[in-house]
Amino acid sequence: MEPVERTELSILSEIGRISTSADDLHRKLQRIIEVVMRGIGKEGASVFLLDRSGKNVILEAAAGLNQEAVGKLTFPLGKGIAGWVAQQKVPLALADPYSDPRFQYVPETGIERFKSLVAAPIMDEDRCFGVIFVLSGQTWNATSSEVTVLTTTANQISGVIRNTLLFQDIEDRLARLASIYEISMALTSTLDLNQLLSLIARNTSSSLRAQGCTIHLLDLPAGDGENRDFRPKFIDDAVGGLDNLFGGRMLSSTIGEKRPLLVADTSQDIRLQDISGRHRVSIISVPLLFHDRVTGVITLYSAEHGQSFNDDDLQFLTTIASGAAVAVENAALFEREERLASDARIRAQEFSILYDVGTAMSATLNLDRLLRIILTAATMGGTGLGFNRAILLLTNERTNILQGMMGVGPTSWDEANQAWTEVAWKHKSLMEWIQTGELFASKDTAFNAIARSIRVRLEPGDSILAQTVLDKRAFNIIDAAADPRVRKDVLEMLKVNSFATVPLVAKGRAIGAILVDNLFTNRPITDHDIRFLTMFAHQAALAIDNAVIHSNMEAMNRDIRIIHEQLAQSEKMAALGTMMAEITHEIRNPLVSIGGFTRRLARKVTDPDAKKYIDIILSEVGRLERIIHDNLEYIKNVAPKFSRTPLNSVIEEVLLVYEDELRQRGIAIERELSPDAPSLDMDPQQMKQAVVNLVVNAMEAMEKGGTLTARTGPVAGSREAIMEIGDTGPGISPESMHNLFNPYYTTKVRGTGLGLAITHRIVKAHKGNIVFRNKETGGAVFAIRLPLPRE
Amino acid sequence: MKKILVVDDEENICSLYREELEEMGYEVTTVLDGSSAIAAIEKARYDLVTLDMRMKGMDGIETLRKLKEKDARLPIIISSAYEEYKNDFGSWASDAYIVKSADTAALRDTVKKILG
Ligand SMILES: Nc1ncnc2c1ncn2[C@@H]1O[C@H](COP(=O)(O)OP(=O)(O)O)[C@@H](O)[C@H]1O
Ligand SMILES: [Mg+2]
Secondary structure (H helix, E strand, O other): OOHHHHHHHHHHHHHHHHHOOOOOHHHHHHHHHHHHHHHHOOOEEEEEEEOOOOOEEEEEEEEOOOHHHOOOOEEEOOOHHHHHHHHHOOOEEEOOHHHOOOOOOOOOOOHHHOOEEEEEEEEEOOEEEEEEEEEEOOOOOOOHHHHHHHHHHHHHHHHHHHHHHHHHHHHHHHHHHHHHHHHHHHHHHOOOHHHHHHHHHHHHHHHOOOOEEEEEEEOOOOOOHHHOOEEEEEEOHHHHHHHHHHHHHHHHHHHHHOOOEEEOOOOOOOOOHHHHOOOOOOEEEEEEEEOOEEEEEEEEEOOOOOOOOOHHHHHHHHHHHHHHHHHHHHHHHHHHHHHHHHHHHHHHHHHHHHHHHHHHHHHOOOHHHHHHHHHHHHHOOOOOOOOOEEEEEEEEOOOOEEEEEEEEOOOOHHHHHHHHOHHHHHOOOHHHHHHHOOOOOOOOOHHHHHHHHOEEEOOOOOOHHHHHHHHOOOEEEOOHHHOOOOOHHHHHHHOOOOEEEEEEEEOOEEEEEEEEEOOOOOOOOOHHHHHHHHHHHHHHHHHHHHHHHHHHHHHHHHHHHHHHHHHHHHHHHHHHHHHHHHHHHHHHHHHHHHHHHHHHHHHHOOOHHHHHHHHHHHHHHHHHHHHHHHHHHHHHOOOOOOEEEEHHHHHHHHHHHHHHHHHHOOEEEEEEEOOOOOEEEEOHHHHHHHHHHHHHHHHHHOOOOEEEEEEEEEOOOOOEEEEEEEOOOOOOOOOOOOOOOOOOOOOOOOOOOOHHHHHHHHHHHOOOEEEEEEOOOOOEEEEEEEEOOOO | OOEEEEEOOOHHHHHHHHHHHHHOOOEEEEEOOHHHHHHHHHHOOOOEEEEEOOOOOOOHHHHHHHHHHHOOOOOEEEEEOOOOOHHHHOOOOOOEEEEOOOOOHHHHHHHHHHHO
16 A cells, blocks of 8 residues: 555544544544644644635634634635635645745744645535645645645545534524524513513524624604604614614615615625725624514624625524514504503593592682692692692683682792602692691792782783683793793793693683793693693682682572571561550550540540549550551551552542641641652552651641641652652751661650651652651651652 | 441440440440350341451451341441551451541541441
8 A cells, every 4th residue: 555545544534533523613624634734744734614605715723823813814715825726626736835926925824934835625516615735844846646635635524514514504503493483482472672672682693693783673652654763772782883884874775675685795895885994794684574664674793804694694584583573563562552551540640630639629618728729739749730839810700800819839949849859748648738738838928929919801912811711721831031922010920931821611611720830840841731730720610610609609598598587587577566466456455445435534524633634644545556556557567569559649648637637736738749740559558658657747847837748740850759748847857867767766755766667668668769858948858759660 | 216236345345335326326236246246136137337356256257257148238347456457358348447546536437427
């Protein structure tokens, strides 16, 4: 056997042993080249393998060279001896490579230690895996059999590589399957978007041996697909810089074309060359497609100068992406629902506030207390609405003015701080606050005084407050100073540039407004605040309306109570009347007997003294009868029985009765009864009684005689008729003037003081009135005015 | 001679009325209650009755009704201590209504007006 053949055999058997070992490819290659190097009796050997892109050869294992070069020394296909052999797929022996134009010297690799080399392609059928070198420290003119040994060895190595690659491929596929499985499990089990994204990123990165991953997602909340932004949702720190550089273009191409994008080498790729600079990375971008809509993009970056991604990787990532798209959409939906749910929670909390306030409000019908509750709720942080200050204004429909009723809020920073610190809220709920009383120093604060001084005319254009009530709408004023609708005097008082107003509307009527501001915290008032405040105001308005109705009802009840009392009084009077009637009957009969027989006695007696005594008895009996009559008349108080009666007839009938007596007393009667005096609806008996009392008084006023004037007639320019009884007596004394019509007021020794009281009451019952005056010529005139019948 | 029946549960009133009316030339009978009044007009014919309103036993209104039943044309003067029924009875059922008074002028005037 030729020595070369033996060498060859021992090398091949050695390689055979190595190939079945448990070492990985790199380790196997390392051991193989050492066997080859020693077998051929040289000082150096190395293996270059084509990378995944098939466009470069990389130093995979080396002996006699600097180990640092392993994994780094690269030649593009065709460049350098390694690149040339890999491309030409033919062995090459160079005794002096340094003089060969194909040779490229790379410093710090240790190549300068060698003088000659032999290289052979590692071939699997037509496919080239890489190149194996044997290096000699001495000038070496390799024989053809030595080249053949190397070529044969290369074939052997190709078997090792093929098996290893096959094995690796199976392993990779298994790993990817596992990865796909893991992701799909995650996709169906996790609904936390961030967790999901990091899982996808971690799995794809490790499966594809990538440097890192970024995931961009469509902005979630925005509505219409077109204008939505893609925001980075997940970025591996390792590739943050790369994503800044390449992400934008990768993203726009992927989204634009709606299909995966593979860049093998950024420095070579026409789309990225201009921005790549010294970077040499491979990138895959895959769109997340949901219902043919791009909802996001996954981008993987390879290591700098590392392996390029290939179509398999692209395929894998696309598979992952299709599942991820669904999961991401679900998670996004879930997140949105979560958000909605939390909105609902907030809404529920708001409702509970409204409920609390509503309960508290319905518990009081005292308006002042109610307003305080409303404003406390409006200014309470934590469980309340949380505005800094609030003013409640109510409309006065009669004067058409919106009047500040109450203001609640801190007057100073100190008070504000105290009121709004957590501590203040911790131990008390809104209900408790409302029940226990005051959040801020009550009533006499400067702010309350300011609030109460606000008066706004309810006319269009007068101010934003008037507008709030008139338009029944809320206003959120951001820059009051620049807003022409805001009245500057009110602004001056409030010393705040942003505030909001809402109307208080109850049963369709704007009964007032609430003004709120955040003077101390400067927190902007949001639309949501306004909506909530409006709801609150609605409830408050109803409560206020109820309280107002209640207080009106209380007033009404008060009136009813008074009427009741009056009624009870008149019932008492009625009872008294019945009693009087009884007494009358019991007294009158004896009086009739006493008086009647005394009169008979008077006719029989001639003794002057006896006659004098009898006169006294008769006079006193007469007085008693008169007292009884007047009191009965006064107490009687029966409703008039109306009938159409000529006014003149009333006076005529009375005068007829008193004619004789008047003449006896030296009193002349002057009738001025107008033929135009109308007929009126009256109770003739009562009205006669009313006139009798006047006539009797006139008669009694003219002790020494005089003239009684009776006058009737229509009243010009009025739907009334008048009836007057005048005399020529002393007139009404100033002391009497205010008491004349009071019952039991009398200046007469034998008076009852009931005459004018009865007359007055009868006239009132006829919806008329009675006045008196003193004539310039002396004497008094009493005038009764009565309404004409309605026609 | 015209005959007058005086009905009043007060004896003193009865004798006062009798004396006053007899002085005027009438024949006067007095009874103290309603049933006696009815019995009286069943026994004899009267030209006029003065009737008290409030009496023990059958009261004035009841007596008035019964008397009118017996003789619808018999004139009746109600003589009462009450003032308030004056309007009600003034023209209804009775021919006159006078309020009892120590001054019998009203009684005398009314009787004269009816009997002439
Ligand atoms: N015509 C009058 N002239 C002067 N004073 C009068 C006249 N009418 C009434 N007065 C005064 O009014 C008072 C009350 O009158 P009245 O109510 O009729 O009670 P009486 O007549 O019983 O005193 C009289 O006491 C009298 O002082
Ligand atoms: Mg009088």
